[in-house]
Amino acid sequence: MRWTRNAVAWSLVGLMGVVGGCSKDSGGGKDDGGGGTPQTGYLSGKVLDTQGQPLAGAIITADNTQFYDSNVQTTSGSDGTYRVDTSRPTGTWHASAVVKLQYNGKEYTFDLDPNDDNVFAGNEGAVRNFTWKLTGKRPDDQGYYGGRVTVYVDQFTDPADPSSPITSEDIELTLTPSGKLVDGTDGQPITQKLVRTADGDSVTDVPVGRYTMSARYVQTGKSPRPMQVRIRDTGQYASSVTADFESVLIGRHSIELNAELPEP
Template structure:
């Protein structure tokens, strides 16, 4: 059943909304939806793409593998009234719907909270279409959870960063300063990634970024980390821990909202 949330009558803010953890639906769910193609709550399930309907915002949230995600918070930002949004969550098949028959424009975002390895993460999903729309006209806005890849318009990457601070002193030759870009880092997943998928080992040379030296666009997960300097093993430790070893297991920590880093120290 549709609900009409009138601006000025009911204002729902993001800060007051509780988000259920996003959990990918069982493997068989997507196949069942595509086969059935039935009408549920005004949203056509399966059997092709959703069609625009006047006064209605609807769409679907899926993972990178195309499987539906339940519990994603969809926020339609009322661009006329500050801090006044229409908010719904995706169902077990990843679908959502909300009435927008209000004389204003909306911009739609999607995010979810996930408890992963004892740490709470807030992740944003990527819109298929980021354009604002007029409420009475309605719109379809689908979202995908991307763990890696370049963001459009040069806005960075969907993945996270593993950054390090290198002690520039070479014990074998104190007069030579070590160069960050000669560091090679190996990341080996410890268990599944945050979306439940199987991760792969990553070995890359470090690059310099505005945030520091390290690797960028790393999918969120828990990693066993080792490094070498031109083939010579480096000692690795968590930033400011004062402890070093040949390798360290680390989780990403929040830098700012929806941005997560692993910060390390290294030395020969």
């Protein structure tokens, strides 16, 4: 329920520009409050980017877990540190953080990885440091920080063998970065077969960036065959396609493709 409540709070932030109800703002952007020692009545910490450098402008939210829509929000300062007052209302609090930025003309929001995802007593205070990670597992098995590339196949059978159904797990994607990744670093090509997920057959935990993508049908004991791809339900099929990730939820990003085997 904690994550559901946070999602609702973030939706309100996006629509209203402020957090409603009993919310308060600490007047963020301060450079004090970092370090590893809890301060009575305060949540404090430091935010780092993907290269381990201080990250300014990250948005930190302390959410009271007992009183609905009662939260504190601030931003990290130039040295990556922040501090917010969690002494009132009483009860336990949970800390989360995001960074927002523009990339290739699109706005993205990325959830930041906490060094400690446990709730804490607001009057006692706590230290929560955050790191921007392009890949890796989220806390509490909530998926991955990387995006997903999902492939939909409209063909039911192999056009070279109409008696054989197409198996999505035999589709292999190659993703080649086109320019820098979203954090400004150089990416590496990724070649993986699709895996079945709740969101469809996908390559998961992909660092967000712009990619040129191609596909092959790779069956055991048979020669690989190139497939044609396109952005889902958009344009003509081709041997490759270049695309950016789309934001499907706050902090969640995906690319959706169609793939097909050409007629023999």
